[in-house]
Amino acid sequence: MSAPTLPLQTPAIAVKERGREAIRFENVTLAFDDKVVLDNISFGLPHGETKAVFGVAGSGKSTILKLALGLMKPDSGRIYVLGQDVTQMSENELFDLRRQIGMVFQESALFDSRTVRENVAFRLMEEGTVSDDEIERRVREALSFVELERTVDMFPSELSGGMRRRVAIARAIVTQPEILLYDSPTGGLDPVTSTTIVELIVKQRDVYKTSSLMVTHRLQDAFIMATHYFDRTANKMLALPKGVHCEVPMAFLILRDGKVIFDGDLDELARTRDEYIREYIA
Amino acid sequence: MAAGDIQIPLRSPAEFAKEKVKALQDYALLVGQSLANLFRRPLYVTDMIQQADLIGVGSLPIVILTGGFTGAVLALNSASTLSRFGSLTLIAQLVSVGMVTELGPVITGLMVAGRNSSGMASELGSMTVTEQIDAMRALGTDPTKKLVTPRVVATVVMLFFLTIISDLLGLVGGNMVSSLLLGLDSRQYWTSAWQSLVWRDVTTGLIKPVLFGFVISTVGCYFGMSTRGGTQGVGRSTTQAVVVASVLILVVDFFVTKLLIALLGYR
Numbered sequence: 398m399s400a401p402t403l404p405l406q407t408p409a410i411a412v413k414e415r416g417r418e419a420i421r422f423e424n425v426t427l428a429f430d431d432k433v434v435l436d437n438i439s440f441g442l443p444h445g446e447t448k449a450v451f452g453v454a455g456s457g458k459s460t461i462l463k464l465a466l467g468l469m470k471p472d473s474g475r476i477y478v479l480g481q482d483v484t485q486m487s488e489n490e491l492f493d494l495r496r497q498i499g500m501v502f503q504e505s506a507l508f509d510s511r512t513v514r515e516n517v518a519f520r521l522m523e524e525g526t527v528s529d530d531e532i533e534r535r536v537r538e539a540l541s542f543v544e545l546e547r548t549v550d551m552f553p554s555e556l557s558g559g560m561r562r563r564v565a566i567a568r569a570i571v572t573q574p575e576i577l578l579y580d581s582p583t584g585g586l587d588p589v590t591s592t593t594i595v596e597l598i599v600k601q602r603d604v605y606k607t608s609s610l611m612v613t614h615r616l617q618d619a620f621i622m623a624t625h626y627f628d629r630t631a632n633k634m635l636a637l638p639k640g641v642h643c644e645v646p647m648a649f650l651i652l653r654d655g656k657v658i659f660d661g662d663l664d665e666l667a668r669t670r671d672e673y674i675r676e677y678i679a
Numbered sequence: 680m681a682a683g684d685i686q687i688p689l690r691s692p693a694e695f696a697k698e699k700v701k702a703l704q705d706y707a708l709l710v711g712q713s714l715a716n717l718f719r720r721p722l723y724v725t726d727m728i729q730q731a732d733l734i735g736v737g738s739l740p741i742v743i744l745t746g747g748f749t750g751a752v753l754a755l756n757s758a759s760t761l762s763r764f765g766s767l768t769l770i771a772q773l774v775s776v777g778m779v780t781e782l783g784p785v786i787t788g789l790m791v792a793g794r795n796s797s798g799m800a801s802e803l804g805s806m807t808v809t810e811q812i813d814a815m816r817a818l819g820t821d822p823t824k825k826l827v828t829p830r831v832v833a834t835v836v837m838l839f840f841l842t843i844i845s846d847l848l849g850l851v852g853g854n855m856v857s858s859l860l861l862g863l864d865s866r867q868y869w870t871s872a873w874q875s876l877v878w879r880d881v882t883t884g885l886i887k888p889v890l891f892g893f894v895i896s897t898v899g900c901y902f903g904m905s906t907r908g909g910t911q912g913v914g915r916s917t918t919q920a921v922v923v924a925s926v927l928i929l930v931v932d933f934f935v936t937k938l939l940i941a942l943l944g945y946r
Contacts, residue, residue, distance in 0.1 A: 466817055488821070496819040506814035508806075520818045525721060568818075 418477070419444050419576050419608035420465055425474035427460060434460055435471070436655035442576075445646050447602045447609040449619035451677070452652035458612040459503065462578045465610065466500060467491040479575060496520070499569030503580040505561040507553040507568070513540070514549045517568045539567040543597055559590035566597055570605075577601060579611040583618050595621050596634040602646065603627035616678055623647040623663040651677065706901045709823065713897060716821070716828040726829035734795050734830075735837030741790050742841045743848050749786050750774055750849025754856040767861065771871035774853035779876060779884040783846035785932055788891035791838055792924040796899035799830055800920035803903025804913040812904065822904070831896040838892035839885065846884065879943045887935055891928050898924040 420442040427435045434457040442448050450458045463469045464476055467483040476483045481494055507516050517536045521527045527535075540546045543563035553561055562582060569577060579598065583591035595618050601607050603626050613619060626645050628635045637644065649666050651659040651674060659666065659674055669675065690698075754774050761767050803826060806812050815822045850872055857863040902920040906912045 463813075468813055468816060492816075492819045492821060495817055498817070500814070500817040502810050502814055502817075504810060506810035508811055508814070509809070519820075523721075523818070523820050 417444050418442060419446075419479060420610065421475075421477040422461070422464075423475040423477070425464065425471045425476060427457070427464070427469070427471045433655050435464075437474070438652075438655070438657045439474075440650055440657055440660050442608055442610055443646070444608050445602075445606045446648055447598065447611060447622065447646060448648045448650050449622070450610060450612045450650045450652065451614070451616070451619075454614075456652045457655060458652060459580050462500065462580050462610060462612060465576075465578060466495060466498060496524075496572065497574050498576045498578065499572070499574040500578045501562070501565045501569050501580060501582050503584060505553070505558075505565040507561055507564060509553050511552075512549070513545070513551050513553070513556070513564050516553070516564060517571050519568065520572050535571055536567075539571040540564075542570065542600075543567045544593075559586050559593070562586065562590075562594055563597065566594070566601075570601060570607075573605065573607075575608065577607050577609040579609060579613075581612055581614065583613065583615055591615070591618060592621070596627070598622065599625055599634050600627040604629060619647070619649060620663070623649075702905075705905060706897070709827065709901050709904065710897050712823045713827045713831045713900070716824045717832070719824065721824075723825055723829050726825065727832050730829050730833035731837050733798075734791070734833050735841060738791050738794055738837070738841060739844070741794065742787055742845050745786050745790050746778075746783065746845030746848035747852040749782050749845075750778055750852030751856045752852075753777055753782065753849070754853035755860070758856070758861055767863065768867070768871065770857050770861070770863065771853065771868040772875035774857075775850060775872035775875050776880055778846050778849035778853070780880045781884075781932075781936075783849055784842050784884055784887035784891060785928065787838065787842045787845040788888065788895065788928045788932075789925055791834070791841065791892075792895045792928060793921055795834065796895045796920045796924040797917045799896065799899030800903040800906075801913055801917045803900060804906035804916040807904060807906045808909055808912060827897075827900045827904070830900055831893065834896035835889055835892035838888040838895070842884070842888040879939075882943070883936070883939050886939070887932060890931055890935060894927045894931055895924050898927060 418441040422441070423439050424437050425435055425439070426433070426437050434455075440448075450461060452458050460469065464471055465478055465483070467478075467486060467488075470484060474484070478494060479497060483491065483494065486494065507513075508519065511519070514536055515522075517539055518532050521532045521535060536549070537546060540549060543566050545560060545563050545567065548556060548560065548564070553564070556564065566582070582598065583594050586594065598609065598611065599622055602609060602622070611619070623645060625634045625636050627633070648662050649659060650657060653673060658671065659669065666674070666678065754770055757770060757773050758767065761769055761773070803812070806815075806826075812822050812826075815825065850869075853872075854865060854868050857868050858865045899920045902916040902923070906916040908915070
C-alpha cells in the first residue's frame with residue numbers, strides 16, 4: 398500500500414522520567430475474584446519503541462492496556478505513564494493524562510451515532526480551543542493518513558470492519574499523542590487489510606516516533622513490523638536489508654499464566670531456548 | 680444432575696446484600712457526580728438542548744393524550760358519586776385539585792419514565808457494551824459530564840413544563856366531559872376550577888415533577904452505565920430502568936406528599 402505524504406509533526410514530548418520510559422509497570426498484580434490475571438509483572442516501554450504483547454486468550458493482554466490508560470486499577474504495584482503514577486491518580490487527573498494517549502480498541506469502539514468526521518474530531522472538539530477550520534484540516538489529514546478521506550460524512554455502520562479499524566486509528570492519532578495503545582488492531586481482518594493496518598502502525602512508529610503497546614494474536618504482524626521500516630521517500634513500508642532488523646525500535650513481550658516470560662527484541666526471541674516460546678512462535 | 684441442565688450458582692444472603700449495597704453506592708456516586716458536574720466546565724449546553732428536544736418535544740404527544748384522557752375519566756368517574764350527593768358542580772374542583780396536585784405529575788412522570796428512562800438505559804447500555812463509554816474516557820472526556828448531566832438537566836426542566844401542559848389538558852378533558860356529557864356550564868367549570876386551587880396545591884404540583892425528573896434520568900443513566908452482558912444485558916437494563924423508575928416515582932410521591940403536608944398543612 399502506498400500512503401499519501403504527510404507533513405511531519407513531532408509531538409510535544411512531556412516530562413520523561415524513570416529512565417526515559419513512556420510506560421513502566423512495576424510489580425503489578427491484578428485478580429478477578431479468585432483468578433489471578435497479572436501476577437507481579439514488570440516491564441518498560443522506552444520512548445519511541447513499539448512493543449507487541451502476546452499471550453493466549455485470557456492471559457491479560459488487553460487488561461495491560463486498560464491498566465496503562467487508568468481505565469482499571471491494579472490490586473498492587475505501580476504503573477508509570479509519561480512519568481506519572483496512574484495508580485495514584487484520580488479520574489479527573491487521568492482525563493488530562495489520557496489526552497496524551499491514543500487508544501485503538503479491539504472492536505474499534507467508534508461512536509455509532511456520530512459520523513466519521515465527528516468521531517475523528519471528537520477529542521479536538523472536546524478541547525474547545527481549536528477552531529473549526531483547524532479541526533477540519535486535522536481530521537482530513539488524519540483520515541488521509543489512513544486513506545479514508547472519502548468516508549468523512551459516513552456513519553460507522555456504513556463502513557467495513559477494516560475501515561472502522563482505520564477510522565479508529567485516525568481518531569487515536571489526530572492529536573498526535575505521545576503513546577498509542579493498540580488492542581488487536583488486525584484481529585478478524587483479512588490478510589490484505591491486516592497488512593494495511595500494520596503499515597499504518599509502522600508509519601506511525603517510524604515517522605512520528607510514537608511509543609506504542611500493541612496487543613495481538615498475530616505473530617506474523619509483529620514479525621513484519623520488526624523486519625520492515627517506513628520509507629518516507631518512497632512513502633511505503635519496505636523490508637530491511639538482511640541483518641539489520643534490530644535497527645527498528647520493535648520489541649516483544651510474551652505473557653504466560655499472568656507472568657512475563659519474555660521481554661526482548663526479535664534477535665533475542667529467535668535465540669530463546671524456552672520450549673513454550675519456541676512452540677509459540679513455531 | 681442430568682446432562683443439559685443449567686447449573687445456576689446460588690448466592691449467599693451476604694453476597695446478595697453486598698451486591699445491593701454496592702449498587703446503591705454506585706447510584707449515589709452517579710447522582711453526586713451528575714450534580715457536581717453542574718459546577719464544572721464544560722457544561723455541554725448544546726447536548727442539554729438536544730436532550731431537551733428529545734425528551735420534552737418527543738414526549739409531548741403522549742403527555743397531551745394521557746393528560747387529557749385522565750382529566751376526562753376523572754370527571755366521568757366522580758360524576759356518579761357527586762350527583763348522588765347533589766354536588767355535581769364540585770366536579771371542576773375535584774378535577775382541578777386532583778390533576779394539579781397528584782395525577783398530573785404522577786401520570787406525566789410515569790409516561791416519561793416509560794419513554795425516556797428506557798431510552799437512556801438502552802442508549803447508554805449499548806454504548807457501554809460496545810466499549811464506547813471506555814473510548815470516551817480514553818479520549819479524555821468524562822462520560823458522566825458529557826452524557827449523564829445533560830440528560831438529568833433536560834429531564835428535570837422538561838418534565839416541569841410537561842406536567843403543566845398535562846394539568847391543563849386534564850382540566851380541558853374534565854371540561855369536555857362536564858359540558859358535553861353532563862350538561863354543566865363551561866364558564867362555571869373554569870371559574871370553579873381556578874378558584875378551588877390554592878398556592879399550596881400549585882407548589883406541591885410543581886415540586887413533584889422536579890423530583891420525578893431527577894429520579895427518571897438518574898435511574899435510566901445508572902442502569903445504562905452499569906450494563907453488563909451484551910445485547911441481553913441492554914434489554915435487562917432497559918426493563919429494570921422502567922420498573923425501578925416507575926416504582927420510585929410512586930414511592931417518592933408518597934413521601935413528598937407527606938413531607939409537604941407536614942410543612943404546609945392540609946388544605
